[in-house]
Amino acid sequence: MYKHILVATDGTDLSKRAVQNTLDLAKALGARVTAVRVSGKPAHVVVFGVDITDLPEETRARILKDIEDHLAWVRSEADARGVPCEAIRVESEHVWTGLLDTAEARGCDLIAMASHGRAGLTAKLLGSETKKVLTHSKIPVLVFR
Structure with missing residues (x-):
């Protein structure tokens, strides 16, 4: 059956449930898990003629800390179940390519994810x-789901 499961996570409640369900499945199968949080590579963005590509360092540091805190939560959930788990942040221009590239590079044989992630205008556009x-x-x- 499955030996190495990649689970996508973005910190939403639905993705947290997907992580927990994936860890339970991995425990039942004797599989290991790689949890992946994809963060976007900064794109060149101009709004009203002003380049806003670079986030202030304080904002970037807060975002990265939030991501690391979430990945630490994933690791603790895995530890509580006795499931081998690596929780990583991957930078990619697109979430879906980051997930597929990571699954291939790490030899995963199953991808698990929530039916949807963050909402709003970004989700509608992308x-x-x-x-x-x-x-x-x-x-x-x-x-x-």
Whole structure:
């Protein structure tokens, strides 16, 4: 069956439940888990003629700390279940490519993720990352609702 599961996480309540369910599945299967939080590579963004590409260092540091705090939570959930787990942050221009590239590079045989992540205008403009993973993945994808 499955030996190495990649689980996508973005810190939302739904993705936290997906992490917990994935860890329970991994325990039952004797599998290991790689939890991945994809953060975007800064794009060149100009608003009203002003380049806002670079975030203030304080803002960037806070975002990175929030991500690391969430990944620490994932590690503690895995430890509590006795599931081998590596929780990492990956930078990628697109979440779906970051997930697929990481799954391939690490030899994962299953991708698990929530049915949807963050909402709002960004989600509407970019479309569903889950749908893109489902469309382009060469390995099975388990979607949690």
